[in-house]
Amino acid sequence: xxxxxxxxxxxxxAEVTAGGDDQRPTRRSWTAYLLLLPGALWLGVFFVLPxxxxxxxxxxxxxxxxxxxxxxxxxxxxxxxxxxxxxPHFLRSFVYAGLATFLAFVVAYPLAYAMAFxxxxxxxxxxxxxxxxxxxxxxxxxxxxxxILADEGWVAGILNFLHLLPSGHIINTPLAVVAGLTYNFLPxxxxxIYASLERADPRVIEAGGDLYADGxxxxxxxxxxxxxxxxxxxxxxxxxxxAGDFVNMxxxxxxxxxxxxxxxxxxxxxxxxxxxxxxxxxxxxMAAILVMVFLYVRRFGTEExx
Amino acid sequence: MAGFREAQGDLRxxxxxxxxxxxxxxxxxxxHVPRGSFFALLGPSGCGKTTTLRMIAGxxxxxxxxxMIGDTDLTGSRPYERPVNTVFQSYALFxxxxxxxxxxxxxxxxxxxxxxxRADDALELVQMTQFAARKxxxxxxxxxxxxxxxxxxxxxxxxxLLDEPLGALDLKLRREMQVELKRxxxxxxxxxxxxTHDQEEAMTMADTVAVMNKGHIEQLGAPAALYDLPKTRFxxxxxxxxxxxxxxxxxTDGDHLVAEVLGTPVKILKSxxxxxxxxxxxxxxxxxxxxxRTQPDGVGNDVRGVVRDVSFLGVATSYLVDMPxxxxxxxxxxxxxxxxxxxxxxxxxxxxxxxGHAFGVPVDDR
Numbered sequence: 117x118x119x120x121x122x123x124x125x126x127x128x129x130a131e132v133t134a135g136g137d138d139q140r141p142t143r144r145s146w147t148a149y150l151l152l153l154p155g156a157l158w159l160g161v162f163f164v165l166p167x168x169x170x171x172x173x174x175x176x177x178x179x180x181x182x183x184x185x186x187x188x189x190x191x192x193x194x195x196x197x198x199x200x201x202x203x204p205h206f207l208r209s210f211v212y213a214g215l216a217t218f219l220a221f222v223v224a225y226p227l228a229y230a231m232a233f234x235x236x237x238x239x240x241x242x243x244x245x246x247x248x249x250x251x252x253x254x255x256x257x258x259x260x261x262x263x264i265l266a267d268e269g270w271v272a273g274i275l276n277f278l279h280l281l282p283s284g285h286i287i288n289t290p291l292a293v294v295a296g297l298t299y300n301f302l303p304x305x306x307x308x309i310y311a312s313l314e315r316a317d318p319r320v321i322e323a324g325g326d327l328y329a330d331g332x333x334x335x336x337x338x339x340x341x342x343x344x345x346x347x348x349x350x351x352x353x354x355x356x357x358x359a360g361d362f363v364n365m366x367x368x369x370x371x372x373x374x375x376x377x378x379x380x381x382x383x384x385x386x387x388x389x390x391x392x393x394x395x396x397x398x399x400x401x402m403a404a405i406l407v408m409v410f411l412y413v414r415r416f417g418t419e420e421x422x
Numbered sequence: 423m424a425g426f427r428e429a430q431g432d433l434r435x436x437x438x439x440x441x442x443x444x445x446x447x448x449x450x451x452x453x454h455v456p457r458g459s460f461f462a463l464l465g466p467s468g469c470g471k472t473t474t475l476r477m478i479a480g481x482x483x484x485x486x487x488x489x490m491i492g493d494t495d496l497t498g499s500r501p502y503e504r505p506v507n508t509v510f511q512s513y514a515l516f517x518x519x520x521x522x523x524x525x526x527x528x529x530x531x532x533x534x535x536x537x538x539x540r541a542d543d544a545l546e547l548v549q550m551t552q553f554a555a556r557k558x559x560x561x562x563x564x565x566x567x568x569x570x571x572x573x574x575x576x577x578x579x580x581x582x583l584l585d586e587p588l589g590a591l592d593l594k595l596r597r598e599m600q601v602e603l604k605r606x607x608x609x610x611x612x613x614x615x616x617x618t619h620d621q622e623e624a625m626t627m628a629d630t631v632a633v634m635n636k637g638h639i640e641q642l643g644a645p646a647a648l649y650d651l652p653k654t655r656f657x658x659x660x661x662x663x664x665x666x667x668x669x670x671x672x673x674t675d676g677d678h679l680v681a682e683v684l685g686t687p688v689k690i691l692k693s694x695x696x697x698x699x700x701x702x703x704x705x706x707x708x709x710x711x712x713x714x715r716t717q718p719d720g721v722g723n724d725v726r727g728v729v730r731d732v733s734f735l736g737v738a739t740s741y742l743v744d745m746p747x748x749x750x751x752x753x754x755x756x757x758x759x760x761x762x763x764x765x766x767x768x769x770x771x772x773x774x775x776x777x778g779h780a781f782g783v784p785v786d787d788r
Contacts, residue, residue: 320517324516324527325481326479326480326506327527327528327531328528330502342518
């Protein structure tokens with residue numbers, strides 16, 4: 117993602133500087149490229165090269181009889197096996213990530229709205245509360261959730277008391293995974309939505325009321341559309357990492373029925389000779405996410421406002 | 423439309439007060455705006471004019487008093503329930519909608535069948551038809567201003583509120599839009615309430631001007647009447663220029679009061695003075711003051727001064743004259759004579775004026 121964004125900046129910057137000063141166009145445009153160099157180098161070394169490496173690994177074949185050894189090849193069988201053997205894992209990843217994104221949106225929007233318009237002097241405190249979890253490690257917080265959702269914990273206790281849990285457990289169920297994902301990525305949903313609401317001119321929202329729209333209609337036709345850039349950014353920032361996540365499934369999820377992130381993790385670290393399939397899975401996941409994001413942005417993106 | 427109030431008639435504010443905590447932004451004002459008139463609320467920033475406007479729109483609720491249109495009491499109703507629309511200072515166009523959809527927003531909310539057609543008509547009225555498909559960010563300030571006007575006018579509100587609508591435009595565009603606004607108001611015949619701090623804008627456009635200061639209406643009337651006979655010191659100074667001096671009323675002479683200013687008697691028509699004894703501020707507009715080198719053989723009202731500055735303006739020559747009281751007066755000499763006075767800074771001159779042009783106001787504003 118960031119690679120694409122960076123690449124599109126270069127020609128635009130060159131154009132602006134060249135157009136801005138006709139006297140010394142060459143020198144000015146070189147300055148622009150020079151400024152881009154550190155970023156480009158960083159991306160080249162730590163993003164493009166590993167990506168190429170991963171692509172070649174994803175096409176390698178195993179040496180028969182020597183587990184853990186590969187030879188250079190163009191073997192698409194890895195991709196076939198990634199899709200046929202692990203299709204359900206992909207599906208679970210996208211469904212759980214989609215649910216978590218939706219739930220995070222449902223929680224985050226009212227929170228961001230309250231922070232932007234209603235909080236007054238409490239705004240900074242609320243902001244700190246939203247960001248505070250980042251001061252603790254991601255793994256630690258997820259462990260904390262395994263305690264909270266444990267069978268002996270009060271959440272399961274109350275739900276069981278009310279007979280709302282047919283299986284009797286929350287921990288080690290997909291529900292716990294979705295809850296963990298929602299919690300862990302919530303700030304990434306709150307902050308962009310808050311930023312876009314906070315930036316909205318209150319007079320524009322008043323204009324909705326002045327033009328015969330009641331409170332809810334003004335929200336639906338003015339406030340929500342004006343915050344769409346934030347919603348778009350928030351959903352992407354939540355969905356993309358959630359779809360590739362494996363920690364929540366590892367710590368909160370069931371033994372069987374894992375997500376694609378867990379499969380990749382296992383293939384890389386636990387299964388001897390799993391590298392090519394892991395690489396193929398990674399590439400498939402990346403391609404699938406890119407396609408989904410592309411379609412999503414084309415459907416909901418508002419280029420003037422992003 | 424649930425809750426929409428159909429109301430017709432004059433706009434009336436009945437003892438309206440608005441307080442924000444300890445601060446009283448609008449203090450017990452009475453206002454009566456006849457239907458179809460172009461009314462200006464004029465005052466410096468912080469005088470309460472915008473708060474007054476927002477109470478008429480329903481964006482603020484008064485702490486006390488009533489807002490009426492005709493016989494309908496609108497106090498307490500929500501903005502979307504009122505037959506009132508606002509042109510906001512920052513235009514407040516919806517950034518995510520096209521110009522046409524911006525203008526059609528009101529009619530659509532009111533479930534008008536021909537919303538799109540009405541939007542196009544309104545855009546034609548403000549000469550913005552060719553921009554209908556654009557987004558607000560693609561328009562200049564002046565164009566956005568016209569769209570904001572169309573978006574309000576399209577609803578045919580009973581009262582149209584304009585909150586410093588020309589404030590962000592450059593001088594030339596302001597002049598054009600002043601003429602344009604006046605034309606549109608005459609064409610559609612709606613009540614316009616125009617909030618501004620620009621006295622020239624208020625005087626050229628409005629039928630009636632209310633001058634506000636510190637939450638009160640200082641004076642209300644036709645622009646010419648306010649200019650000719652201000653009733654407070656604030657109005658005298660805020661609306662145009664005024665040459666003033668402080669004196670004490672000593673005597674009367676027929677229809678005139680005689681005030682003594684540093685030993686010089688100054689006459690003011692009784693009917694043109696707000697105070698009839700004690701201290702008075704007398705004032706006279708610059709263009710009513712005549713400059714001469716020798717003492718005029720008139721009936722008093724002549725004061726000696728020293729020219730401080732001369733500016734040739736073409737149609738007239740403007741003088742700044744230091745008065746014995748320490749004040750600096752401004753006056754004009756129309757360039758009619760073959761032999762102009764040819765005054766220089768430092769020259770001693772006599773200033774005189776017809777007592778019928780002077781006005782008297784209290785020393786203290788509230």
